[in-house]
Amino acid sequence: MSETGTLKILKDGVWTQNTGFVALLGLCPLLATSNSVVNGLGLGLATTLVLLMCNVAVSLIRPLVRPEVRIPVFVLVIACAVTAVELAMHAFLPGLYQVLGIFIPLIVTNCCVIGRAEAFAFKNGVVKSAVDGVATGLGFLLALVLLGAIREILGQGTLLGQADLLFGEFGQYLTLRLIDDYRGFLLAILPPGAFIGLGCLIAIKNVLDARARRRAAARPATVLREVEA
């Protein structure tokens, strides 16, 4: 049963079925908040938490919910989870809460949350659903952080700028100034930079996947040839 094993779920969520690069769900928050690593990290963590809470809750209430009314129930569950996460961020990370603004409550509308509830959590047990929620969230986090890193380096010449929003006092020492006296490539910070950057990342992922497939295809062929010889 390795097909549905925990590792497979993790690999699907983070890489094979990545929400940002493959399914292209939740593009609005992905493109809008990925202008720096810290913003991406903050929204990615919040989304992961919401996904975990929703998947666990949906999976637990499976026996109680009739399939005809499942979508409104999912929406209620997601809205509750997002509200809880929003209030928690408002209380503990006010700086980041200010920066991310409307995009935290908008996690409610992120298609990948309701998508995982419908496609996975409603059909699987609690543990698997929890793993799936975390894996999908980490995949989204990966997309957000990678895109955020590219845009922040090109646009401002820094990495982990304003890290104190997320890590408190300690964060100030995390900021890396990669290029001194950098003029800033404004396009990377502006919306077009998000689209172009995401396009390049998807292209890179496709190249990596194609290379992996070629290597996998080449291996059995050599074995066969040895047998024939």
Place this chain on the structure above:
Amino acid sequence: MMRFQAVTSPHVLLETSVGQVMRRVLYAMLPGIAALVWFFGWGVLVNLVIATAVALVAEAAMLAARGKPLAPLGDSSAVVTAWLLAVALPPLAPWWLTTIGVLSAIVVAKHLYGGLGYNPFNPAMVGYVVLLISFPREMSTWLIPRGVGQAHALTLAETLRAIFVSTPVVDALTGATPLDVLRTKMGLGFSVAEIRNSPVFGLVSGHGWEWAVLGFLAGGLWLIYTRAADWRIPTGMLGGLALISTVFYLINPQKYAPPWFHLWSGAAIFGAFFIATDPVTASATPRGRLIYGAGIGVLVYIIRAFGGYPDGVAFSVLLMNIAAPTIDLYTPPRVFGARRG
């Protein structure tokens, strides 16, 4: 690898290749470039050389990376893109500015979309817009033209130092373009007539600029004469710009600049004959080309008069590039013998 040689019909004596048309565009730009060099100095030429070199290297690298033969390098299309962009840059643009612009044009706008003939957007204008929104300060620092103020011509060595080592040029030598002046002074409440008294303005539009415009007009008319460019696009664009600027000028001549000023300043003439006429990205049908040109002309005026940028040719061309396939869809030429209507 199979190669298909395109052969023209036996009764057609004059064979026009892509390379021939591209070289004609280059020749046609020479008079305007000469005027720019006279008024703004060596920087114009240095920009052209940097842009050409970067464009050829980028084109060769992209052709190699895509596994294509290097033969298209000889058709000069990359050089045309480089020149169109370089002419639009400030004369003392730092070398990295020109390089980033040309790379965006050749690598992103041309080859990532499939190379010559497949790009939906005008490569040179993509490069220009990338620079304009990324580096607004560098892109708006123009030299004062020869004959205005106490400007002295920079020597070649001074120009090279300004471009490559980015030694700051004396502030007295740089200034705003006429369209910039018009826009800022208009915001301060001056009338058009008062603004026109400013020394950067010449007989019709900007001092110095107006002669470059004349050069580009001459080259452009020659392009039309040799059929390297379709007359419908410049006619549509300049007609559209003239029409809308006349309407607003008649409504309030105090607040809106006269139509001849709009036609003769900024990149209007240059854009109409050299940029909008790019056969790949423009509309392909005869009626469609008139509409395509008129759309650019009207958009240029709207951006100049009401938008956030002093000139809008690049944005207008890109916007109409998006519209070109739709325009083509609704303006198919009538097949001979088919019913009208």
